[in-house]
Amino acid sequence: MTIFINIHLEVICLFKKTFKIFISLSLFSFSFFIPPKGLGWYTVNSAYGDTIIMPCRLDVPQNLMFGKWKYEKPDGSPVFIAFRSSTKKSVQYDDVPEYKDRLSLSENYTLSISNARISDEKRFVCMLVTEDNVFEAPTIVKVFKQPSKPEIVSKALFLETEQLKKLGDCISEDSYPDGNITWYRNGKVLHPLEGAVVIIFKKEMDPVTQLYTMTSTLEYKTTKADIQMPFTCSVTYYGPSGQKTVYSDQAVFDIYYPTEQVTIQVLPPKNAIKEGDNITLKCLGNGNPPPEEFLFYLPGQPEGIRSSNTFTLTDVRRNATGDYKCSLLDKKSMIASTTITVHYLDLSLNPSGEVTRQIGDALPVSCTISASRNATVVWMKDNIRLRSSPSFSSLHYQDAGNYVCETALQEVEGLKKRESLTLIVEGKPQIKMTKKTDPSGLSKTIICHVEGFPKPAIQWTITGSGSVINQTEESPYINGRYYSKIIISPEENVTLTCTAENQLERTVNSLNVSAISIPEHDEADEISDENREKVNDQAKLIVGIVVGLLLAALVAGVVYWLYMKKSKTASKHVNKDLGNMEENKKLEENNHKTEA
Numbered sequence: 001m002t003i004f005i006n007i008h009l010e011v012i013c014l015f016k017k018t019f020k021i022f023i024s025l026s027l028f029s030f031s032f033f034i035p036p037k038g039l040g041w042y043t044v045n046s047a048y049g050d051t052i053i054m055p056c057r058l059d060v061p062q063n064l065m066f067g068k069w070k071y072e073k074p075d076g077s078p079v080f081i082a083f084r085s086s087t088k089k090s091v092q093y094d095d096v097p098e099y100k101d102r103l104s105l106s107e108n109y110t111l112s113i114s115n116a117r118i119s120d121e122k123r124f125v126c127m128l129v130t131e132d133n134v135f136e137a138p139t140i141v142k143v144f145k146q147p148s149k150p151e152i153v154s155k156a157l158f159l160e161t162e163q164l165k166k167l168g169d170c171i172s173e174d175s176y177p178d179g180n181i182t183w184y185r186n187g188k189v190l191h192p193l194e195g196a197v198v199i200i201f202k203k204e205m206d207p208v209t210q211l212y213t214m215t216s217t218l219e220y221k222t223t224k225a226d227i228q229m230p231f232t233c234s235v236t237y238y239g240p241s242g243q244k245t246v247y248s249d250q251a252v253f254d255i256y257y258p259t260e261q262v263t264i265q266v267l268p269p270k271n272a273i274k275e276g277d278n279i280t281l282k283c284l285g286n287g288n289p290p291p292e293e294f295l296f297y298l299p300g301q302p303e304g305i306r307s308s309n310t311f312t313l314t315d316v317r318r319n320a321t322g323d324y325k326c327s328l329l330d331k332k333s334m335i336a337s338t339t340i341t342v343h344y345l346d347l348s349l350n351p352s353g354e355v356t357r358q359i360g361d362a363l364p365v366s367c368t369i370s371a372s373r374n375a376t377v378v379w380m381k382d383n384i385r386l387r388s389s390p391s392f393s394s395l396h397y398q399d400a401g402n403y404v405c406e407t408a409l410q411e412v413e414g415l416k417k418r419e420s421l422t423l424i425v426e427g428k429p430q431i432k433m434t435k436k437t438d439p440s441g442l443s444k445t446i447i448c449h450v451e452g453f454p455k456p457a458i459q460w461t462i463t464g465s466g467s468v469i470n471q472t473e474e475s476p477y478i479n480g481r482y483y484s485k486i487i488i489s490p491e492e493n494v495t496l497t498c499t500a501e502n503q504l505e506r507t508v509n510s511l512n513v514s515a516i517s518i519p520e521h522d523e524a525d526e527i528s529d530e531n532r533e534k535v536n537d538q539a540k541l542i543v544g545i546v547v548g549l550l551l552a553a554l555v556a557g558v559v560y561w562l563y564m565k566k567s568k569t570a571s572k573h574v575n576k577d578l579g580n581m582e583e584n585k586k587l588e589e590n591n592h593k594t595e596a
Contacts, residue, residue, distance in 0.1 A: 041140060045240040046116045048145035048176060048211075056109035056126035057137040060086075067109040068127040078125070082111060116143050118176050118210035142240075145211055147175030150235045150248040158254040159222040164195065167220045170233035170248060174211040178203045179237035181216035186229045196221040227255045259287030262294075264326050264336040274343045274415045279313040283326035283336065295332065297325040304332075318344045318372070343412045346370040349405050349419035359427035359453075359480075363392040367405035367419070380404040397453055397480025400425040427480060429456035429500035431509040437520070443489045444513060448498035451481040456500035456507075458484040463495035463510060489516050 046052045056067070069082040082105045083092040091105050098119060104112040109126060121143050128135045155168040170181050181201060183190040192199050198219035203212050214235060230250035237244060265282040266273075273279060283294040295304030296311040299322025305311065306329070313320065320342045327335040348368040357363050367389065369375050379386040382401045392399055400423050408416035429452035436445045450456050455477050460469035473485045484498070490513055497510045514520045 041138065043140040043142055045142045045144065046120075047240055048116055048118070048143055050116050052113040052116050052120060052141055052143075054111045054113075054124055054126070054139045054141070056111075056128070057139070058109070058126060058128050058135050060108070061128065061130050061133075061135070063130045065129050065131065067105075068129065069105065069109075069111045069124060070127065071122040071124045084109065113141075118143050118145070143176065144237075144239045145174060145176035146239055146244070147172040147179050147212075147214070147235050147237050147246065149246050150181065150233050152231070152233060152248055152251045155251060156253060158256050159220065159226070161223055161255065161257040162221065164198070164219055164221045167218045167231065167253065168251065170216045170218070170235075171213065172235035172246075173213045174209070175214060175235070175237055176211050177238060178205075178212035179214055179235045181214050182234050182236065183216065183218050184232045184234070185226070187232075190218070190220075222253075222255055224255065224257050226253070228252060254288070256288050259285035259291055259328060259331075259334070261286045262327060262334050262336040264324065264338050266324075266338055266340060271341075272343075272412050273316065273340060274345075274409075274412050275317055276315055277342075279316055279320070279340065281311045281313075281324055281326065283309050283311075285328065291328055293329055294326045295329060297327075299323055316342050318342050341372060343372040343409055343415055344370075345372070345375060345407060345409055345415050345417050347405065347407050347417035347419055349421060352419050352421050354422040354424065356424040356426060357395050359395055359397060359425055361392075361395050363395060363423070365390050365392065365403070365421065367407075369407050371407070371409060373409060373411070375407045375409050378406045380406065395425045397425050397427065397451065399423060400453070400480075425453060425480070426504060427452045428505040429502055429507040431498055431500050431507050433496075433498055433509055433511040435511060435513055435520075438487075442516065443487050444516065445485060445487050446496055446511065446513060447483050447485045448500070448509070449481070449483045450498075450500040452500065452502050452504070452507075453480045454502045454504075455480075455482075456502040459499045459501075460484065460486055461497045461499065463497050469496075488513070491515055491517075493518070 042057060044052060044054050064086045066083060066085045068080055068084075070078045070080045072078055079094075079096060081094050081096050081099055082103055083094070084090070084105050084107075089107070093099070093103050093105075098117075099113065102114045104114070106112070109128065111124065111126070113120060120141055122141055124139045124141060126137045126139070150170050150172040152168045152170055154166075156165060159165055159167065170183065172179060172181065183199060190197050190199070200217040200219075201214070202216075203214045205212050216233065218231075218233075230252055232248050232250050234245050234247045237246075263284050263286075265284065267280040267282060268277070281296060283296065285291040285294075290309070292308060293306060294309060296307055297304050299320070304327065311326075321340060323337055323339050325335055325337040327333070346369070348366075348370075350366050350368075351363075355363070367377060367379075369377060377389075379389050381390070381403050389405075390399075390403060403421040403423060404418055405421075406416065406418040429450055432449045434447045434449070436447075438444065448458055448460070450458055458472070458474070460472060461467065462469065469486055471486065475482045475485075486496075488494075488496075492515045493512065495510050495512050497508060500507045
């Protein structure tokens with residue numbers, strides 16, 4: 001048995017069968033402690049702020065007088081905190097400030113402590129007291145506090161390649177016990193590496209709450225491979241259920257690195273630059289941050305022009321074609337170049353504008369093109385596309401019209417030119433008169449065919465009397481030609497005069513017409529341009545057919561001649577073979593005679 005000296009401030013009297021007095025003296029009290037068999041250390045884990053529940057873990061004896069809970073100070077001295085009598089069922093809590101209004105002792109002597117604190121980490125003891133024994137069961141209380149989610153603070157605005165620089169601090173607060181911080185790059189753990197990775201860890205405890213704040217500082221030497229790479233950190237701590245890890249949010253840093261290559265761009269795209277355009281040269285460096293100023297070199301100029309990353313040329317001409325370059329200010333050897341072609345297109349039409357010529361004149365027309373590359377040329381007449389360029393060896397009235405020579409560079413949008421020629425073909429009035437008797441024999445039709453430009457005015461008169469005939473019928477004026485027609489039934493012979501007049505000349509022609517009762521030879525009508533073209537087409541067709549037949553006959557004759565020549569050659573070979581056979585036969589006969 002063990003003698004315990006307990007300091008207590010109250011006297012408790014209990015009666016069981018016989019009256020006995022237990023006196024707890026103000027300084028000393030004596031009791032006997034028998035430890036329960038098989039009862040070892042017991043630990044209760046609790047989260048910070050939760051309720052700590054500690055069962056007594058002792059079987060309640062039949063002769064129990066009361067139960068008590070105490071905790072032990074670091075020096076081993078006890079502090080009683082709760083008392084419960086087995087008879088009165090009353091509970092008393094000692095005046096311990098840190099546990100005021102936090103304790104609860106159940107009938108089975110289970111002690112509960114609300115709002116767990118770090119200071120509650122102690123060795124608590126449940127005591128059950130009988131008349132002759134004191135039974136004790138110790139319980140160790142452990143309190144855990146989950147730290148706050150780690151956060152990367154004091155982050156660098158940027159990192160520079162090949163320089164060891166502070167990346168940031170990873171902080172996690174209010175932890176108990178203290179945790180450990182780990183850094184990650186793209187999900188992989190970062191370990192200290194001399195000159196490249198430096199990790200400085202420190203922890204601080206709040207003297208009031210006894211909670212820890214952990215801080216880890218990362219110094220990192222970055223490379224271009226770290227562009228867009230996420231950095232994170234984590235805190236690993238112990239909780240009531242074991243070890244856990246909490247991760248921070250990702251942090252991506254702007255990586256600064258020097259320019260290693262320079263490129264030059266042309267706006268608009270350089271294959272579509274034409275005279276009159278504005279050209280913008282843009283120089284780019286692949287560093288971060290990119291260079292803001294460059295030197296631009298123009299064709300034929302050895303000295304560079306300092307400018308921002310763009311340089312603009314306005315209203316360029318064809319002489320701006322050449323090589324353009326740009327370089328860094330401090331590294332002129334790092335240079336980029338491009339070749340620019342300023343496309344141009346010149347068109348010269350001779351003659352152009354309004355041109356007046358006489359019918360039958362020759363008029364050479366030329367459309368000269370000068371361009372930076374092959375250009376297409378299109379001729380139009382009165383908005384109708386021509387198959388070929390016009391050529392006039394002898395002008396006709398139908399040649400008059402508005403001609404347009406148009407050219408363009410297909411690869412260069414908007415680069416096209418056009419010139420126009422308005423051709424006027426003039427001619428003095430020309431007259432031809434015809435007459436025709438109606439099949440009924442009751443009237444005659446007289447026609448005055450006129451050609452000329454400007455359009456001649458036609459007037460009919462009767463010779464002798466000078467009477468003007470107004471009842472006429474006119475055809476449309478096409479290609480400088482039209483006619484005027486009258487129908488008459490003369491009772492006597494008359495002479496009709498047709499007068500055609502324009503700004504160039506006045507022309508007169510007369511025709512004798514016999515009386516209706518006198519038959520006479522009719523004159524053929526003038527063939528119209530349309531009919532003349534049809535006749536010409538038919539003549540061309542006939543000529544083509546005849547030429548084709550002649551060619552076919554010629555080919556057939558050649559084939560027949562070759563065939564006959566081959567046949568004669570074969571006949572000669574056959575006759576020769578027959579002659580040889582006759583000679584051989586005569587030789588054989590002579591040989592027989594000699595032998596006889």
